[in-house]
Amino acid sequence: xNNTTDTTASSPxxxxxxxxxxxxxxxxxxxxxxARVLREVPRHEFVPEADLDAAxxxxxxxxxxxxxxxxxxxCASAPFxxxxxxxxxxxxxxxxxxxxxxxxxxxxxxxxxxxxxDTNVVTIDIDPDVTEQxxxxxxxxxxxxxxxxxGDGALGVPEHGxxxxxxxxxxxxxxxxxxxxxxxxxxxxxxxxxxxxQARSVAFTYRDGRLVSDSIELCGFVYLVGEDEGEQSAPIxxxxxxxxxxxxxxxxxxxxxHGVLDRPRASEWSGITIAGDEPHDxxxxxxxxxxxxxxxxxxxxxxxxxxxxxxxxxxAPALVEGSSLAYLTSRRHEDGDTTRWELGATxxxxxxxxLTRHLCEEIRAWSVQGERKPSLxxxxxxxxxxxxxxxxxxxTHSRLVLTYETE
Numbered sequence: 001x002n003n004t005t006d007t008t009a010s011s012p013x014x015x016x017x018x019x020x021x022x023x024x025x026x027x028x029x030x031x032x033x034x035a036r037v038l039r040e041v042p043r044h045e046f047v048p049e050a051d052l053d054a055a056x057x058x059x060x061x062x063x064x065x066x067x068x069x070x071x072x073x074x075c076a077s078a079p080f081x082x083x084x085x086x087x088x089x090x091x092x093x094x095x096x097x098x099x100x101x102x103x104x105x106x107x108x109x110x111x112x113x114x115x116x117x118d119t120n121v122v123t124i125d126i127d128p129d130v131t132e133q134x135x136x137x138x139x140x141x142x143x144x145x146x147x148x149x150x151g152d153g154a155l156g157v158p159e160h161g162x163x164x165x166x167x168x169x170x171x172x173x174x175x176x177x178x179x180x181x182x183x184x185x186x187x188x189x190x191x192x193x194x195x196x197x198q199a200r201s202v203a204f205t206y207r208d209g210r211l212v213s214d215s216i217e218l219c220g221f222v223y224l225v226g227e228d229e230g231e232q233s234a235p236i237x238x239x240x241x242x243x244x245x246x247x248x249x250x251x252x253x254x255x256x257x258h259g260v261l262d263r264p265r266a267s268e269w270s271g272i273t274i275a276g277d278e279p280h281d282x283x284x285x286x287x288x289x290x291x292x293x294x295x296x297x298x299x300x301x302x303x304x305x306x307x308x309x310x311x312x313x314x315x316a317p318a319l320v321e322g323s324s325l326a327y328l329t330s331r332r333h334e335d336g337d338t339t340r341w342e343l344g345a346t347x348x349x350x351x352x353x354x355l356t357r358h359l360c361e362e363i364r365a366w367s368v369q370g371e372r373k374p375s376l377x378x379x380x381x382x383x384x385x386x387x388x389x390x391x392x393x394x395x396t397h398s399r400l401v402l403t404y405e406t407e
Contacts, residue, residue: 028083046106088203101169105134171221197296256323268356324349
């Protein structure tokens with residue numbers, strides 16, 4: 001089945017069936033109850049400004065609000081992302097649910113169907129225009145009993161807690177302490193959490209005062225607006241077009257890195273090749289476990305390869321050591337009718353050779369490891385080092401420990 005279908009004159013019901021079939025073909029909506037609500041809830045009623053085909057595109061979000069600079073403020077997430085996160089959340093009938101980020105109200109309606117009672121669902125957003133739209137859409141679709149709150153999502157909604165399920169549809173850099181305090185024992189939490197420049201939808205279970213993951217999936221969301229934002233960014237080129245993004249617990253010297261791409265280039269190739277449709281994001285995830293120097297380089301798509309040529313222009317993993325930097329890149333290989341891409345590293349600065357060699361070693365280790373994912377455990381920020389089982393990523397309210405289980 002391809003990703004394009006002639007849906008002219010198709011009914012919303014038919015389009016939802018097609019949408020669900022495509023989503024399931026890619027491995028999402030595994031839970032029967034998630035498939036049921038995606039089939040039954042009229043998605044198009046929550047995005048009336050979109051035509052029916054756009055509303056039911058399995059792979060695209062529908063943007064409903066934008067910041068003044070044109071970047072997305074609020075949207076109805078792509079159906080495959082909705083399905084993935086609801087699979088992770090594993091809602092059970094009767095659960096009390098807190099959603100951070102109201103969007104169009106569509107996700108809240110799905111949550112209401114899953115828990116069986118719309119009064120069990122609380123959704124909060126900082127933007128009054130967003131909550132007004134969500135309230136209107138939910139009422140029109142028959143879910144007027146839910147609680148739509150205008151406020152700082154980082155504070156949660158304690159008056160309706162504690163919650164059996166918490167899901168964020170905006171991307172936090174940290175896990176606010178207010179959320180911890182509003183969880184019931186055994187609660188499940190699904191967050192598009194950010195660390196080391198990348199975002200993953202992480203599913204946690206709350207037990208023994210910790211959040212323990214059992215699922216980590218690639219994703220991307222609008223950032224949670226709040227005072228605890230800890231992702232730093234700064235240009236490293238004189239025209240300020242190429243940016244580096246890093247976490248505030250990483251002691252990078254941006255003055256030393258400014259102009260690093262003008263220094264002589266070193267390249268190293270791993271010998272590991274992938275097809276054009278094969279994922280490589282596992283390299284980045286692995287680096288967040290194994291190397292505290294990993295961050296993100298953001299390069300405009302029109303940048304000349306001679307200046308900077310990362311594997312993905314908008315975002316790619318990089319390693320920083322003092323005044324040196326290396327990033328993940330690729331080169332094309334043709335073998336008859338077959339095209340594959342070899343993964344490698346490009347570096348600049350006095351430690352470029354060491355960094356590119358190390359990055360290629362990590363690529364090879366990833367290729368052996370395959371798509372095996374680490375476990376992530378979040379501890380409260382006051383947890384002493386002696387109680388942590390591995391290297392720590394420190395945030396404001398939490399301490400993250402990522403480890404691979406030994407075989």
